[in-house]
């Protein structure tokens with residue numbers, strides 16, 4: 001399961017190099033507000049790395065497929081992310097993925 | 107600067123007074139001309155005063171500046187160092203220094219350009235739109251954010267007043283009270299009983315009393331193994347009850363005893379000097395260390411501003427967290443009635459962001475964004491055994507906050523030990539992240 | 550600046566006046582007539598409002614045991630006294646919560662406390678009736694955020710019968726001085742209903758608590774599905790003389806529990 005996920009991640013990375021419509025989502029205050037709640041565990045702009053990983057600057061497709069996998073309960077030993085992911089529609093998860101993908105990690 | 111810090115103006119209390127002060131002509135002309143348009147001081151995108159530099163207030167100040175750096179944001183907070191209640195239970199257990207729960211306002215000042223004034227807000231004039239400060243100055247605002255947290259209801263539990271809290275600490279606001287309770291636990295004899303009296307809902311941090319009992323049991327198990335923990339509760343149900351009870355059995359054997367409302371657990375009288383409590387049906391319990399978590403209400407400044415209702419808490423418009431009673435005053439955090447969101451630091455932070463986004467949009471003349479909130483409350487049963495409750499919140503069609511079905515829930519009751527260990531690690535990760543997000547602290 | 554001052558002030562004032570006009574009482578005034586249980590109780594009478602209060606939290610986190618205060622302090626006529634109080638939650642699957650019969654002037658209609666169930670947000674009603682046929686109505690809107698059904702008391706499951714009666718009398722009682730008495734018995738108060746009010750099992754309820762003082766009836770509480778588990782009653786007794794207090798609980802299985810306490814002035 002995890003392996004196949006990584007594989008899709010890498011493929012999508014290659015396919016979708018570069019932030020396409022990056023800045024629209026990044027500047028949209030609506031998405032920014034939705035994304036702000038993520039900072040409580042992932043740091044401001046999703047940049048803090050620790051026992052909870054940073055999410056800024058990761059490829060949008062990877063983030064999106066991981067969020068969807070959390071939502072579907074496909075990732076074993078999940079603690080809270082399955083619950084959190086179920087709080088958003090698929091479109092909202094996609095918007096969140098794009099938002100964080102377009103934030104440079106520093 | 108001087109215009110903002112000017113002395114408190116005379117407050118006109120009636121319409122007649124207003125006419126006297128400004129002249130009938132001006133007042134009438136103005137009513138027509140200004141109605142509906144937000145008033146913004148010249149030379150700035152708007153002046154926002156934030157009262158309280160805790161989870162809700164510090165977050166609001168930061169996200170106001172992130173939303174629009176041209177706003178003049180002033181944060182009023184008496185203390186230069188803020189100690190969090192989250193992880194203060196680890197300090198009580200001897201597992202974390204006070205410096206590990208200490209935060210300051212340097213990032214807000216230096217990175218975000220927030221003006222921070224270390225004094226109390228004493229009063230709010232919602233008509234003149236001014237805040238009177240403890241240092242004698244007055245601030246004018248276009249928008250005011252209050253995040254004062256809780257005050258103890260000193261009149262609600264017989265025998266429990268401010269003097270009593272020096273003998274039987276509440277430690278429900280972190281700082282000196284936390285240190286006092288820690289000293290008492292260190293001085294406690296082996297074989298003694300630690301008693302925690304838990305209040306009825308609503309109160310700050312629903313799982314907090316049970317996490318505290320857990321971590322103190324952990325400390326006693328290591329250092330004073332013949333000692334006991336007794337929780338006397340004014341409720342029959344508490345947050346994450348099944349998980350706590352399971353965790354207690356697995357980690358603390360029968361060290362922790364919990365007595366609920368129907369078992370005569372409700373404390374009705376406290377004798378702090380004797381460290382005794384009396385329950386509803388007359389049972390007297392004597393403690394070696396007595397921790398009273400008393401009934402609470404919104405912080406005093408909310409009452410002064412006239413935003414509280416008969417419950418002692420602040421009803422807000424959920425979309426913006428603007429007060430239902432007074433325009434242009436936004437209230438976030440524990441002081442509000444935001445149920446089903448709990449009174450948690452996580453929720454206060456999320457609400458601070460919603461209020462900030464609403465204020466930025468309004469002062470900019472843009473339409474309000476749709477609000478989103480989330481919450482995850484971790485509780486530690488030992489430093490290596492964690493459980494959680496989480497939810498994502500949205501607005502429903504009636505404009506009320508609801509937890510999105512499927513997102514709200516607690517850790518699995520049958521989860522393996524590795525999951526509990528992982529959740530304990532994530533609890534630390536969460537603490538680091540929210541500290542960074544709120545105060546910029548790098549732990 | 551002056552201009553804004555006054556316009557803001559007017560907005561503020563109108564908000565204030567508006568909220569004063571919209572008191573829950575005036576809304577409830579029309580609403581109760583559409584509720585059959587209340588209509589039946591108040592048949593033919595126009596209930597008074599002054600003097601009867603229902604004290605409930607505005608927002609309830611856990612609807613399984615909500616503390617509720619009933620208080621009558623209204624004007625009574627010569628020889629008139631309050632003899633019944635009815636607590637109703639029409640938003641519950643069954644609206645009955647509890648009825649109290651005050652059978653002696655020594656049992657006061659002031660400062661009564663109990664615990665009730667609320668399955669959802671709703672308006673709760675309290676009716677008081679006097680021996681002269683007058684009635685009073687009080688109501689209170691409550692928002693419930695977690696349904697009482699969703700939060701089960703894990704201990705209650707194991708309980709099937711009445712257990713551990715508890716009675717608390719004040720240490721010192723004086724003639725003619727009101728004293729608060731608390732009474733509770735452990736019992737699950739199994740409604741046998743699902744969330745929709747459909748019967749799925751047999752009900753198992755404590756049906757009544759009767760209290761006598763020196764052989765004379767003092768108070769009777771009739772419990773119902775809306776009474777919280779572990780029925781709790783607190784009321785004020787203004788004793789005339791010393792005597793024996795007897796407490797009798799009866800449940801729907803035909804069981805009875807008796808307790809006595811010596812009341813010494």
Ligand SMILES: Cc1cc2nc3c(=O)[nH]c(=O)nc-3n(C[C@H](O)[C@H](O)[C@H](O)COP(=O)(O)OP(=O)(O)OC[C@H]3O[C@@H](n4cnc5c(N)ncnc54)[C@H](O)[C@@H]3O)c2cc1C
Pocket residue numbers: 157158159160161162163182183184185188190191192193194195225226227228253254255256277278279310311314315318405406407438439440441449450451452453454482483484485
């Ligand atoms: C033991 C315990 C454990 C907890 N654990 C967790 C946890 O694990 N996770 C979690 O999410 N939450 C937890 N909480 C809850 C959390 O502490 C609160 O929900 C949070 O602090 C609320 O934020 P706030 O901004 O409303 O208030 P606070 O954070 O208390 O901030 C209020 C601030 O306002 C200031 N203030 C008050 N009045 C004035 C005035 N008149 N003028 C100027 N400043 C003023 C105060 O000095 C204070 O700094 C815990 C609480 C306790 C007690």
